[in-house]
Amino acid sequence: xxxxxxxxxxxxxxxxxxxxxxxxxxxxxxxxxxxxxxxxxxxxxxxxxxxxxxxxxxxxxxxxxxxxxxxxxxxxxxxxxxxxxxxxxxxxxxxxxxxxxxxxxxxxxxxxxxxxxxxxxxxxxxxxxxxxxxxxxxxxxxxxxxxxxxxxxxxxxxxxxxxxxxxxxxxxxxxxxxxxxxxxxxxxxxxxxxxxxxxxxxxxxxxxxxxxxxxxxxxxxx
Numbered sequence: 281x282x283x284x285x286x287x288x289x290x291x292x293x294x295x296x297x298x299x300x301x302x303x304x305x306x307x308x309x310x311x312x313x314x315x316x317x318x319x320x321x322x323x324x325x326x327x328x329x330x331x332x333x334x335x336x337x338x339x340x341x342x343x344x345x346x347x348x349x350x351x352x353x354x355x356x357x358x359x360x361x362x363x364x365x366x367x368x369x370x371x372x373x374x375x376x377x378x379x380x381x382x383x384x385x386x387x388x389x390x391x392x393x394x395x396x397x398x399x400x401x402x403x404x405x406x407x408x409x410x411x412x413x414x415x416x417x418x419x420x421x422x423x424x425x426x427x428x429x430x431x432x433x434x435x436x437x438x439x440x441x442x443x444x445x446x447x448x449x450x451x452x453x454x455x456x457x458x459x460x461x462x463x464x465x466x467x468x469x470x471x472x473x474x475x476x477x478x479x480x481x482x483x484x485x486x487x488x489x490x491x492x493x494x495x496x497x498x499x500x501x502x
Contacts, residue, residue, distance in 0.1 A: 322347040322384050327416065329425045334387050341422040349417075349424045350394035351382030351472070352409050353479055354433040360453040362433065363462065366469070367449040372421065373469045377462065380428070380472040381447075391427030399431065404442025407431045412479060420470045428475050456480075 320337040324345045340347045354362035361379055368375045381402050385394040395409045409429040417426040435453060443451070454462060463473065 320384070321387050323387055325425060329414065329416075337384055344422055346416070347424050348385040348391065348394075348427070349382060350385055350391045350398060350427045350429065351380035351475065352395045352399055352429040352431050353379055353412075353476065354381065354399075354403075354431050356435050356453055357432060360455050361459055362451060363454050363459065364448045364451040367446065370446075373467075376467045376469045378469040378472040379459070379476050380469070384424075392429065395427065395429040402444045402447040403433075404439055404444070405433060405437055407433055407437070415475075415478065417471055417474065426471075426475055428479055430479070 321334050322337045322340055324332045324335045324340055324347055326332055326346065329346075329348070335345065335347075337347065339345070356362070362381075363377055363379055364381065365377050366373055366375060382395060382398045383401075385391065386397075389397070391414065392409055392411055395411075396406070399405055399407065399409070409431045412428045412430055414425060414427045417424055438451075462468075
């Protein structure tokens with residue numbers, strides 16, 4: 281395993297460079313209003329994940345209103361985990377690594393449908409996803425309900441030319457021991473690590489209380 285902080289990963293489309301929006305250190309946070317484009321609509325939900333109305337995502341983040349996000353852990357047939365590195369100029373966690381691919385749900389969209397759409401947008405793949413659990417994540421930036429899914433993804437199904445360079449700068453496959461070592465060496469998105477630890481524990485939906493975006497002790501099962 282290399283000690284390069286960028287990871288031993290393949291890059292996405294080499295002919296399409298992600299525009300740098302300024303010097304962003306790995307893991308640095310920016311103002312919430314800079315995180316999403318204007319007019320992106322999401323469903324505001326309550327502490328029981330019931331829809332309250334439709335709002336702009338930027339406003340939901342600024343006001344700390346709960347909304348819905350879907351992510352997927354991709355594993356190859358041998359069990360390795362797909363890890364990607366966010367572009368250095370990304371508005372959120374630039375230069376950080378993550379094991380989760382996903383984003384906010386559209387209005388009226390189910391968690392599974394959102395997870396499939398995000399995989400298609402970010403990796404250019406169309407594969408079935410399996411819902412594992414949903415939990416209230418307090419988040420490093422803002423709180424949200426997070427639906428975590430998994431997908432079995434043969435590595436040769438990913439076409440580097442179809443990977444979105446605005447979301448994925450580099451990617452690669454790591455075994456769980458390799459991933460554990462990478463987490464100690466490279467910066468990772470904190471919310472993704474909270475969700476992944478729950479994923480590894482095999483927690484059912486709603487079990488173990490509320491997570492806090494990497495802040496505080498991890499709850500145990502039950």
